Amino acid sequence: MALTPAQLLDELMGPNRNALPNEAKSELHWSDDNVCKRFLCGFCPSQLFTNTRSDLGPCEKIHDENLRQLYKKSKRNGKMQYEEDFLRYLQSIMADVERRIRRGHQRLSLNAKTKENKDISQEDEEKVMEISRDINALIPQVEELGSEGRVDEAQALTEQIDKLKEQRERIQAVVISIIKDPMSNQDKQMEVCETCGAFLIVGDAQSRVDDHLMGKQHMGYAKIKLTIEELLVIFVHHFLFMCMYYW
Ligand SMILES: [Zn+2]
Ligand SMILES: [Zn+2]
Structure with a gap:
């Protein structure tokens, strides 16, 4: 969703953009409802994945560096449940x-199974060709028997040909269903990125690996993961400190 001109200016210059340098700043406080608390805690996840398939949508609240600094210096820093809410939100994204x-x-394990099927399908294709050869060999015989007036024998051979044709159709149907599966045509070995879930080609060129690692989605999830770990360490320390304090 596009930002309104006012939101864009807020992003660029802060919500106090209209205040003159020597003028008292507006009354905006970091604890106000319209101030993004996630941004105060570190960053707003809505800004991490813009225009990717992980896009979380825009955040309507104010992101202001000045307010973040004021919150950092405040005596109430860390006592507002903001960090706990931030952690819960990051965990839900993860x-x-x-x-x-x-x-x-x-999907990859399914793909591996389909590959096995693909080998079978090659066998099947050979079988189809073999059956076609048999049919082609039988047709002149039927004509010959027919021309000689040996109707019963010609009839029996025609039935045999029909059975072969049915058999061929059954095999062809299976082969087509395997070929139609898009993942079965993926010859390269794939793996899943354990950070962002993207599909990667095993042994891909270093430049493409680097592109992935520097990409918005991978970097965003790596940042979230790291922040979760950091917050958990802080909470454990707080908890231990409190235990010692009250003991
Ligand atoms: Zn936000
Ligand atoms: Zn990744």
């Missing part, structure tokens, strides 16, 4: 990507 990673693994 839960989604972990589901995507699991689905990716399932």
Whole structure:
């Protein structure tokens, strides 16, 4: 969704953009409802994945560096439940990507099975050709028997040809269903990125590996993962400190 001109200016210059340098700044406080608390805690995830398939949509709240600094210096820093909410939100984003990673693994194992089928399909194709050869050999015999007036024998051979044709159609139907599966035509070995869930080619060129690692989605999820770990360490330290304090 596009930002309105006012939102864009807020992003670029901060919400106090209209205040003159020596003028008292507006009354905006970091605890106000319209201030993004995730941004105060570190960053707003809505800004990480813009225009990717992981796009979280725009955040309507104010992101202001000045307010973040004021929150950092405030005595109430860390006591507002903002960090706890931030952690829960980041964990919910990671839960989604972990589901995507699991689905990716399932797809790859299915793909491996289809590949086995593909080998079988080559066998099948040979079989189809063999049957076609048999049919082609039988047709002149039927004509010959017919011209000699040996109707019963000609009839029996025609039935045999029909059975062969049915057999050929059955095999062809299976072969077509395998060929139609798009993943079965993927000859390169694939793997799932354990950070962002993207499909990667095993042993791909280093430049493409680097492009992936520097990409918006991978970097975004790596940042979220790291932040979750950092927040958990902080919470454990707080908890231990509190235990010692009250003991
Ligand atoms: Zn935000
Ligand atoms: Zn990745």
